[in-house]
Amino acid sequence: MADHKGVFIYGEISEGKLAPVTLELLGIGRRLADARGEECAAVLIDRKADDCAREAIACGADRVYVVQDAPTEFFEGASFTAILERLCTETAAPAILLLGQTITGRDLAPRLAFRLKAGLVMDCVGLAIDPETRNLIAKKPVSGGNALATYALKDGGPQLATIRRRAMEPFKGDERRQGEIVNVPAGVDASEVKAKRIERVLEESEGPSIENAEIVVGGGRGIDSTEEFEEYITKGLARTLGAGVGGTRGAVDAGLISEQSQVGLTGKIIGPNLYFAVALSGAIQHMAGCSGARNIVAINLDENAQIFKFARFGIVGDYRQVIPPLIERLTELLST
Amino acid sequence: MNIIACVKQVPYPDTPASAYGVDNVGKRITLPEDVPLVISPFDENAVEAGLQLKDQVGGRLTTISLATRPADSVIRDLKQTLAMGADEAILLDDPAFAGGDSWSTAHSLAMAIRKVGEYDLILCGLQAADWDAGQVGLGIAEILGLPAATFVTRIEPGDGCVRARCIIENGYDLLELPVPCVLTVASDEALTPRIAPLPGIIKAKKRKIPVWSASDLEADTAVVGASGAKTVLQELALPEFEGVCEFITAEGLDQAAVMLADRLRSEKIL
Numbered sequence A: 001m002a003d004h005k006g007v008f009i010y011g012e013i014s015e016g017k018l019a020p021v022t023l024e025l026l027g028i029g030r031r032l033a034d035a036r037g038e039e040c041a042a043v044l045i046d047r048k049a050d051d052c053a054r055e056a057i058a059c060g061a062d063r064v065y066v067v068q069d070a071p072t073e074f075f076e077g078a079s080f081t082a083i084l085e086r087l088c089t090e091t092a093a094p095a096i097l098l099l100g101q102t103i104t105g106r107d108l109a110p111r112l113a114f115r116l117k118a119g120l121v122m123d124c125v126g127l128a129i130d131p132e133t134r135n136l137i138a139k140k141p142v143s144g145g146n147a148l149a150t151y152a153l154k155d156g157g158p159q160l161a162t163i164r165r166r167a168m169e170p171f172k173g174d175e176r177r178q179g180e181i182v183n184v185p186a187g188v189d190a191s192e193v194k195a196k197r198i199e200r201v202l203e204e205s206e207g208p209s210i211e212n213a214e215i216v217v218g219g220g221r222g223i224d225s226t227e228e229f230e231e232y233i234t235k236g237l238a239r240t241l242g243a244g245v246g247g248t249r250g251a252v253d254a255g256l257i258s259e260q261s262q263v264g265l266t267g268k269i270i271g272p273n274l275y276f277a278v279a280l281s282g283a284i285q286h287m288a289g290c291s292g293a294r295n296i297v298a299i300n301l302d303e304n305a306q307i308f309k310f311a312r313f314g315i316v317g318d319y320r321q322v323i324p325p326l327i328e329r330l331t332e333l334l335s336t
Numbered sequence B: 001m002n003i004i005a006c007v008k009q010v011p012y013p014d015t016p017a018s019a020y021g022v023d024n025v026g027k028r029i030t031l032p033e034d035v036p037l038v039i040s041p042f043d044e045n046a047v048e049a050g051l052q053l054k055d056q057v058g059g060r061l062t063t064i065s066l067a068t069r070p071a072d073s074v075i076r077d078l079k080q081t082l083a084m085g086a087d088e089a090i091l092l093d094d095p096a097f098a099g100g101d102s103w104s105t106a107h108s109l110a111m112a113i114r115k116v117g118e119y120d121l122i123l124c125g126l127q128a129a130d131w132d133a134g135q136v137g138l139g140i141a142e143i144l145g146l147p148a149a150t151f152v153t154r155i156e157p158g159d160g161c162v163r164a165r166c167i168i169e170n171g172y173d174l175l176e177l178p179v180p181c182v183l184t185v186a187s188d189e190a191l192t193p194r195i196a197p198l199p200g201i202i203k204a205k206k207r208k209i210p211v212w213s214a215s216d217l218e219a220d221t222a223v224v225g226a227s228g229a230k231t232v233l234q235e236l237a238l239p240e241f242e243g244v245c246e247f248i249t250a251e252g253l254d255q256a257a258v259m260l261a262d263r264l265r266s267e268k269i270l
Helices: A020-036 A050-058 A077-091 A103-115 A226-241 A249-253 A319-334 B041-057 B071-084 B102-116 B136-144 B198-206 B253-266
Strands: A007-011 A040-045 A063-067 A096-100 A119-124 A126-129 A136-142 A147-153 A159-163 A180-183 A196-202 A215-219 A244-247 A274-278 A295-300 A313-316 B002-006 B009-011 B021-023 B028-030 B037-039 B060-066 B088-092 B121-125 B148-157 B161-168 B171-178 B181-185 B231-237
Touching (some): A007 A077, A020 A126, A020 A159, A040 A077, A050 A063, A050 A180, A096 A103, A103 A119, A103 A159, A103 B136, A119 A136, A119 A147, A136 A159, A215 A226, A226 A244, A226 A319, A319 B253, B002 B041, B037 B041, B041 B148, B041 B181, B060 B071, B060 B102, B071 B198, B102 B136, B148 B171
Parallel strands (some): A007 A040, A063 A180, A119 A159, A215 A244, A215 A274, B002 B060, B121 B181
Antiparallel strands (some): A126 A136, B009 B037
């Protein structure tokens, strides 16, 4: 096997810019590459990747591979795997390949790892290079966040990992950084596309997207009904604060909110400045999705609820009695 | 339609955090003995999805589990899938499978699926609730060279194909895949596992579950179990809770709410 060298990151583009997770990938990719004394390269598979390639260099990449002729405009697992397989075997032979723990990364990383016969650790919150073996060391939450496991990847072939949103620091961008942009043909035709997209349905959600919101209001199973969720959370506290709306797995199962609003290990990962946790117990699976929240305020009837272990401020009481006066006071404060 | 669902046994996932411990000598997570072992939630959704398809178009559902816990308890859970309506259940059990990771587990399951032979659809949970690895389903697809889709919450049968509703960041895609293919199933209200009917439970109790070893699968022992693993678990730790909550109390909740708002302002959080 070829001498594997360098760190690759798979970049995702969102609304014409590098997605936040991509900036974090460049940050950790840069640090791992420096630790190995090697290059960090970004791979962008997108028809409009041109503008983002410069940004990737400013944010830590030494080289950007741009693929603009993928057989599908949007991500498709089978053909994107084939494109990356070529890049990682024919174009170059990276020692490490990092992806985001996103819907795309969670589909692409396992396919690619098995295709390349490579080891993979998903959903990492810490990555380092073993100074002796130069192999990748990866730390990730397991058992729904109830424990943390550290894995060493074995020698031979590339080593893969996906990173959790907000777990790694982005590289401090520098417009003057120099790098090379390399256009690479996909080398993959339409026959590699296995899944045909019949339709895409986007759900309109009220307020800002919870993943990027500065304030998020989340509700749990303790909210009595869909009507009350709307009254107190969506059209209540969240609207007052211009906040995003989220909820727990339990709230989704109880039909209080849509799947897309679920925060947690199997849902969205949020990192707001302020998270209002209303009538939710603070199950570790949910907390795994808001570990990036800087300030948590909990409102819960049960003073022993686990959420108070994570909260900075707490009120023990019924949300129906707390939220209306809270909205009233917040409205006053925010208008001054 | 011939459907195979892969199921894994895990400790009851809603076990409180305080019950968890780690054993760094044995490299395992420890839990009190009274914590029950159950089918991993997404795998139960996969079984339910398989049963719904069977209800709709007929066919057979086979469940397969690789024993990573005591075989008798895995057999109990496999019998539960029979009681729910699966037609056959197979246990993979061999010391050679021990100490595996996603890579080696996917290989063992893929070889078992090959041995089952006839299949149109392979269903797996998105990830298991113990190690949260999320690789095995797609790994099986790669090993068997099959198309795959992830985050599936609905499956509609078609002519030589299936249509799968797959969660994306802000909505869903409806994808059409040729069969045979692999789908990894997420949770959805529509996939809430059915309660096994009593006659089914009684019938399942009497069934004998076939046990396949590594040699039954003609498995290359270099690929399965610990020798096939591409990762080595080095260390386990418990997460640390941080921070001390400041409880805001007052005469009434009205007053407490006002004080909370004022505190958020004085702390410059708002």
